[in-house]
Amino acid sequence: MANQEDNLFKNVIAHAKEYGFIFPSSEIYDGLSAVYDYGQNGAELKNNIKEYWWKFMTLLHDNIVGIDAAIFMHPTTWKASGHVDAFNDPMIDNKDSKKRYRADQLIEGYIEKLEEKIEKEVEKAAKRFENFDRDMFIATNGRVVEYKKKIDEVNERMKNAMGSGDMVEMKKIIDDLEIADPISGTRNWTEVRQFNLMFSTEIGSLADDANKIYLRPETAQGIFVNFLNVQKTGRMKIPFGIAQIGKAFRNEIVARQFIFRMREFEQMEMQFFVKPGEEGKWYEYWKEKRMRWHQTLGLGAANYRFHDHLNLAHYAKAACDIQFNFPMGFRELEGIHSRSDFDLKSHEKFSGKKLQYFDSEDNQSYVPYVVETSVGLDRMFLSVLANSYKEEKLEDGSDRVVLRIPAPLAPHKVAILPLMKKDGLPEKAAEIMNDLKYDLRCFYEEKDAIGKRYRRQDAIGTPYCITIDHQTLEDNTVTIRDRDTMKQERVHVKDLRSKLIDACSINNLLRKI
Ligand SMILES: Nc1ncnc2c1ncn2[C@@H]1O[C@H](COP(=O)(O)OP(=O)(O)OP(=O)(O)O)[C@@H](O)[C@H]1O
Numbered sequence: 449m450a451n452q453e454d455n456l457f458k459n460v461i462a463h464a465k466e467y468g469f470i471f472p473s474s475e476i477y478d479g480l481s482a483v484y485d486y487g488q489n490g491a492e493l494k495n496n497i498k499e500y501w502w503k504f505m506t507l508l509h510d511n512i513v514g515i516d517a518a519i520f521m522h523p524t525t526w527k528a529s530g531h532v533d534a535f536n537d538p539m540i541d542n543k544d545s546k547k548r549y550r551a552d553q554l555i556e557g558y559i560e561k562l563e564e565k566i567e568k569e570v571e572k573a574a575k576r577f578e579n580f581d582r583d584m585f586i587a588t589n590g591r592v593v594e595y596k597k598k599i600d601e602v603n604e605r606m607k608n609a610m611g612s613g614d615m616v617e618m619k620k621i622i623d624d625l626e627i628a629d630p631i632s633g634t635r636n637w638t639e640v641r642q643f644n645l646m647f648s649t650e651i652g653s654l655a656d657d658a659n660k661i662y663l664r665p666e667t668a669q670g671i672f673v674n675f676l677n678v679q680k681t682g683r684m685k686i687p688f689g690i691a692q693i694g695k696a697f698r699n700e701i702v703a704r705q706f707i708f709r710m711r712e713f714e715q716m717e718m719q720f721f722v723k724p725g726e727e728g729k730w731y732e733y734w735k736e737k738r739m740r741w742h743q744t745l746g747l748g749a750a751n752y753r754f755h756d757h758l759n760l761a762h763y764a765k766a767a768c769d770i771q772f773n774f775p776m777g778f779r780e781l782e783g784i785h786s787r788s789d790f791d792l793k794s795h796e797k798f799s800g801k802k803l804q805y806f807d808s809e810d811n812q813s814y815v816p817y818v819v820e821t822s823v824g825l826d827r828m829f830l831s832v833l834a835n836s837y838k839e840e841k842l843e844d845g846s847d848r849v850v851l852r853i854p855a856p857l858a859p860h861k862v863a864i865l866p867l868m869k870k871d872g873l874p875e876k877a878a879e880i881m882n883d884l885k886y887d888l889r890c891f892y893e894e895k896d897a898i899g900k901r902y903r904r905q906d907a908i909g910t911p912y913c914i915t916i917d918h919q920t921l922e923d924n925t926v927t928i929r930d931r932d933t934m935k936q937e938r939v940h941v942k943d944l945r946s947k948l949i950d951a952c953s954i955n956n957l958l959r960k961i
Contacts, residue, residue, distance in 0.1 A: 457775035460837045461706050463849065467908050469493065469833065470707065482703030482711040489908050490829070492859035492889065494714075497828050498693055500857065500954050501716045504741055505691040508958060512689035512718065513682055517670025519695060523661050526646065528798035529669050529791060531662075536642040538610070538618050539701045545632035550701050551618045551640045555606050558625050562595045569595075607759045615640040645698045647711075663697035668820060670694070671719045672791045675816075676803055679721075686805055686816055687730065689720040693825065705776060707826040714825035721816040723807070724789065730819045731766055731786040738784060738821050739770060744961045746854050747835045753778060763790030770823075772831045781831060782823035789815040832857060836909060842934075851909030852932055854957070860891040861952040863905045867917040869894050877916040880926070880941060888948055906931055912948060 464470040468487035472479035486494055506514045526532045538551040569592050574580045586592050602621065609617040618640040628635050647663040664670065671690045678690055693716045703709050722730045735754065743749045755778075757767040765786040772781040792803045792815045804813040836851040855861065864881045866873035874894055881890050891910060893901055898915060905913050913929040915936075920926050926944070929936045939947065950956060 453775050456837075457706075457834070459839070460775065460834050463837060463851075463907070464490070464833060482700060482709065484707055484710065484826075489859040493832065493853065493857060493909075494825065494829055496857040496859075496954065497825060497832065498716070500745075500957065501741075501823070501825075501828075502691070502693060503954065503958055504961065505689070505718055508961070509689065511684070511687065512691055512720075513678060513684070514691045514693075515671065515674060515678060516694065517667070517674060517692060519664050519697075520651065520661055521664060521669060521673070524798050525669050525673060525795075526662050526665075528794045529672075530794070531646055531665055532644075534613075535646055535665060536613075536644050537701050538615055538640045539643045540619070540622070540640045541638045542629035542632055542634065543636045543638060544634045545629050547629060547631050548701055549629075551615075551622060552606060552610060553702070554627050555602060555618075555621055555625070558627055559599050559602055562599050566592050566595050603758055610759065611762070613642065615642060643699075643701055645700065647697045647699055664695075665698050666696050666822070667692050667694045667715045667717045668719060668822065669791070671717065672795055672803075672818075675719075675721065675792060679805060686807065687720060687722045687726070689718050691716075691718040693717075707830050708774065708776075708779065710826055715822055716825055716828075717820065717822040720819045720821075721805070722819060724814060724817050727765055727786050727788070727817040727819055731784070734819055734821050735768065735784050738782060738823075740961050742770060742772075742781070744957060745832070745857070747831065751831075751835065752781075755780070763788050765817075772827075774830065775834050781827050782821065785820045785822070787818045787820055789817050791818065792816065848903055848906055850906040850931060853909035853911075855911040855952045856954045856957045858909045858911050858952070859889070860905075860908065860910045861888040861912065862948055863891045863893060863901070863910050863913045865898060865901050865913055865915050866894050867898060867915055871918065872921060873916050873918070876920055880914065880916065880944070884945060884948070887945060888952060902929060902934075911952065914944070 467489060469490035471485045471487055473483035473485050474480055502514060505512045539548055540551045540554070541548050566586070569589060570582060570585060573585050573589070574582070586596070602625065605617070605621050608614070609621065619637070622637060622640070623635070626635060646665050648660050649663065650659040651661045652659050671692055674690070678684060679688070693714065695712060696715050697712050700709050700711055703711055707713075720730060720734065739752060739754070742752050751773040753771050755769045755771050757769070760767055765788050767783065767785040769780040770782040770784070771778040796803050796815065803815060805816050806813045832853060833851070836853045838850050838852055840848050840850060842848060862884065864877050864884075866877040877892070877894070881892055884890055891905070893904075895901075902913055909931070911931045913931075915927045915929065917927070920941075924941045925938050926941060927936045928939050928944075928947075
């Protein structure tokens, strides 16, 4: 990360704490690594993101229903899903810095550097030649062709090593590429070891292996095991989807970068069950739909891109990420996976129960194929927070920090500010608030000068401030101040509701998708 972006990210993190968005977990005991608590403003923002997702899935699609499965599941679930045997990350330690890394991420970092080199060559050439043909240049320039060859070769070696669980080969790749620890600068590495990411605990009073259960590492399996329950009781016809929002737990090897990679986090997942053979069509459909959902938020379309997976899981037909331009660069925000019938078939095998759908049109039973969309709620939160955070210099020479959070997601939609604490202004303000509070989350404040109060609302992203002054008592008008433009206009109290609801409603945002 470049220094400037690094500093900005640090400021975002500090701001999130100072203004009640995110606190380190159990902070009075010095915190717990990669675990965070959401504060009074964070919880509201998070709930609004959930609502935007949940309503998109379950209101806008009459063939998608939502469930809420338990975190604990029968331990065989995780045998069937492959997590007990294969939910591992390869870890490696540097003996000098004593830092721990994911071996695959070290190798990916090497590949990223080659990709950056290619981009630099492209940029240089684009400046030199008129009518520059990027694809032609990449296909023919000697240096770029070499870089690309190297990338393919490394990717192929890593894919094979990860696929077969060959950790000796993973270590060899790191040695061959002469990858050094960014901290110590040395290549004094340990062997690469597999590390299972699932947390386990015991159920009941006996602490022995027979009672061992796991904290779910993904919410998807709660959907798969309930597939027939939902299909039958909801009389669902294929294609249909099951959506869920819930906690997931992963003992991540390297948990840095604030809430981007946590050990306890939340996922918003939807499994879409389709007829075998139709998964390709639905995969494309969901890719497009999910991208539109993101872009409608208004954080800037250019901040999103697709990234196709080259290394597919053995059961996957296709997989891609929607990446977001986080402060540390483009990273995965959401995964879209065509998972075939792997999960349901595997649960059939391990449970001995049929998980088939009877298609009355074709008069046949089959195990449906699945297309999954899976987005991290905390990563969504980070994308909104980091993108909204702005340090601005104003015309009068002063500074302000403002969170330009999309209005429908803002923790508070409107601040109600009586200009003074006397002359009946607080009473009038309370009257206005009592009318608005059923539709819009309001923040009431009467302390300090109005300018100071505006700044505090800017810092928590409140899109509108309403000031009640003496004129309000005469003609029932108030001033509305817009967070982003800082412009103020005089509005009649009776017009407030419709004006504010229009701008702040999640339902209106959903209409734009
Ligand atoms: N440790 C984590 N902390 C926060 N969010 C996470 C974490 N792991 C996964 N997610 C979120 O859940 C989504 C779906 O999970 P999935 O298993 O596809 O992630 P993943 O491919 O393992 O992610 P990564 O490659 O970043 O570890 C991800 O796109 C991400 O938004």
